[in-house]
Amino acid sequence: MSYKVQQGVFFTLLVTCFLSVFYLAQSSNIDKAIAKTEQSISLRVAIDLRRLAIADPLLNYAGNEAQLNTYITALNNELTKQGSRLTVNNISATKNTSSEGKQLRLSGPYKDYYITVSADRQLAFSTFIFPLVLALLLFFAYRWFDRKSYVAAKRAQKSAATAPEFQLVVDLFNKVVTSNHDKSRQVQLANKPLCFYLALVEFCEHHPEVVLNQNKDMPEELIELANKYFYRLIELGHTIRKRPNFTNSLEKTLSEIRAALDEVLAPFPEQKVRYYPPKAHGEGSRSKLHSYGLNNVKKSDIEIIGK
Incomplete structure (x- = not known):
């Protein structure tokens, strides 16, 4: 394997390692933030539950869909201001397994309610700029030290070749x-x-x-x-x-x-x-x-x- 190929393989492994570590760390932080926000949403809805007109098919109660949508919109606006990755899609009295997103269950004294939320776990490309720049800096630092060592070794070899025989x-x-x-x-x-x-x-x-x-x-x-x-x-x-x-x-x-x-x-x-x-x-x-x-x-x- 030539020297240039070795350098290319080393740079590829370095970038892959940095991006992998950064991705796993960021993903872990996002999961923790989403879990914390889910708890906050559940607590907020549980407090406001009595004043929400939520439809209940089992009791033939139509509820007030306009009021509920206004509440959900206000809740999402507050989440956006906080920079949350969660969006509340629906609040219902029945569990809907076909709905997209995750359902948070609220346990009440007489029945359970379900909050359907969706999470944005995608990382923006700009977030990968820092690990890429860091990998580049470390690679060029490695190249500089490697080149310096190579030149020093060549000089020592040349000096040894031109040095007089021991007497x-x-x-x-x-x-x-x-x-x-x-x-x-x-x-x-x-x-x-x-x-x-x-x-x-x-x-x-x-x-x-x-x-x-x-x-x-x-x-x-x-x-x-x-x-x-x-x-x-x-x-x-x-x-x-x-x-x-x-x-x-x-x-x-x-x-x-x-x-x-x-x-x-x-x-x-x-x-x-x-x-x-x-x-x-x-x-x-x-x-x-x-x-x-x-x-x-x-x-x-x-x-x-x-x-």
Whole structure:
């Protein structure tokens, strides 16, 4: 179903719903008003009954038809002034089942009398203008919000399509780790974990098949890469101390790396699998059987400033 057809169906249902609710509400109000007027008419006729010359065939009484018609005309004029939907057609001493309209019975001490009334329950077309206008206003409001949401979604889609691919950013000048999607979130990292992480990324890209276990000796190439980055820090004037032993306190070094990445990648949790050195699972010797290598990240995934 096309978008225009969906809008047409929605508008049709909206108008139908509003008109139905309005019609039922108005009909209910009309029925209540008619019932109340019927009670008023019955009470008025009951009060005036003794002075009305109503024909009674059973008693061979012809009554006074002219007087009765004048009374009924005056009663209808009063009902019209009140805006009533009821019209009194006749007042008789006998029940006439063939007459059009509804017959109201007046119970007297000796006999019953019947008031024949007709009701106008039709709704004028003008009364439907308000629900139609309201339905139109709601429909255009819905279209406006729907269009606004559609445009916002398109902009977000376009922005996502043109946005640069996520990269971790390591600034060697300031020794901070950040990302190209949120450069306001920066974390300072010490020399040893900073150099080791960059070396780990480069080593794992060139040797994806090597399993790095903490219970085995660290590959010499990995140590050399870490020293290379440390010497670069010296060139940048960050330190004049002796280069650290990257094979010592490996778990502490990895923990510092993970803590920094936790903070930088907090708004981007889906990137942790990519950049995060895997943690060990289990206890005792089993905790040293896992690999802390980075199998999902490449050097192109990290922008190194000051290399």
